[in-house]
Amino acid sequence: MLHLSKKIEYGLIALxxxxxxxxxxxxxxxxxxxxxxxSYELLAKVLQKLTREGIIISYQGVKGGYILARKPDQIKLSDVIYAIEGKSNISLMNCEAEKPEMCNIFSTCTIKYPLAKIQDIINNVFNDVTISEIV
Amino acid sequence: MLHLSKKIEYGLIALxxxxxxxxxxxxxxxxxxxxxxxSYELLAKVLQKLTREGIIISYQGVKGGYILARKPDQIKLSDVIYAIEGKSNISLMNCEAEKPEMCNIFSTCTIKYPLAKIQDIINNVFNDVTISEIV
DNA sequence: ATAAATAGGACTAAAAAGGTCGTATATATA
DNA sequence: TATATATACGACCTTTTTAGTCCTATTTAT
Incomplete structure (x- = not known):
């Protein structure tokens, strides 16, 4: 529970x-x-996503590969997480990220606003940490 | 990703x-x-776990039910999470919570210590918030 | 032309989460 | 003391999510 995915893990190791x-x-x-x-295939896909989001730059063909698109201190952990998992997939509860109708107890749920505050704190942590801090 | 479980959600709503x-x-x-x-059955199990951990007190039989074991401001969010999911199940990565041998890239993984710092920050948030703050 | 690299969709497998069922035990009260 | 109402709890099944694989296409240096 509260796990980051392997994709994020691999993405961070790669970066x-x-x-x-x-x-x-x-x-x-x-x-x-x-x-x-x-896993090569899984990592390859992660790198492709990071490329699409402009976090790294790819070169195809022989002698191809990847380089960072900007300096490590310009790449936030939240950029990486959003690129790989999508912004809407990162939340403590479903109801915060998705439409109210996705949650069958939305109207009666009493904890969504208190948890949203905790969510903000966590989001701020991910916004504050950059790749330069994990090198 | 990074989701709290429904059990936690139900536990908090119940508390x-x-x-x-x-x-x-x-x-x-x-x-x-x-x-x-x-779900009645699922909620019942969650309440049973909270009882076992001394967060609530149960009364069996007719006119039975549950009351809080201590004041809301004495029940930390982390107490609730640990009671329901177990302390070792709460972590960003497997390697922090479990034995090194659980992670097949433990020795080569370069991000476990940086992520442990982020983990600490998140843990502190859960330690600082009490049930009185979600009422 | 070829070999080495990324791009990416489709699919399968494994793990985790969510939910159900059956049975046991406790207890107030009619 | 029988009964209805409540918690206790393990076993099991289903669904969802995550992880991983496979196949084919495209790009490009040599």
Whole structure:
């Protein structure tokens, strides 16, 4: 419970690895999956999502790979989480993220507003931490 | 992702309900499940766990039910979460909560210590909030 | 032309969460 | 003392979510 997904985990490990690469050399998905013993296909998809969201830049073809799109201290943890999981999938309760009709006790639920405050605190933590802090 | 479970949700709704009961009258699981339209059996189990952990007190038999074991401001959100889900099930990553051998990339994982710091911040939030704050 | 790389959809497997069922036990009261 | 009403709790099933795999297409340096 309250778990971040493996995708986030792999994304962070990858970003940390790319960020620590000297001279901004490109890094391939294979290199990362081999080094950290994680599923190549899954990691590849995560990197594709990070690319789509402009967090990293990809180069296709031979000698291709990935580099960071901006400096580590410009990449917030929340950027990474939102890129990989989608902004609406990050919340303590379903009712905060989705439409009221998604929750069958929305009208009678008494705890959604108190929990929203806690949610804000957690969101702020993710907004305040950047990749530079996990290198 | 990062969701609290329905059990926690139901537990908090129930505690809020019991806490707002006048004169400390006992409240039955049925009353709560009817009022908030939640599964009776599931709620009953949650209340049983809260009882075992000494957060509420149960009375069996006719005219039985539940009352709070202590004042709302003495019941921390973390108490409730730990009682229902178990302390070791609350963490951003598996490796923090469980044995290193549970994580097949433990030795190579580069993000466990940075994430542990974020975990601490979140834990502190749950330690600081009490049931009195959600009534 | 070829080999090495990313892109991405479709699918399957595994794990976690949510929910149900059956039975036992306790107890107020008619 | 029989009964109805309540909690206690393990076993089980179903659904949802997460994790992982497979296949094919595209890009590009050599």
């Amino acid at each position: 940390r690895h790319i960020a620590s690469e000297v001279n901004g050399c490109v890094v391939t998905a294979k290199e990362i999956s081999d080094k950290y013993h994680i | 809020r309900h019991i806490a707002s009961e006048v004169n400390g009258c006992v409240v039955t699981a049925k009353e709560i499940s009817d009022k908030y339209h939640i």
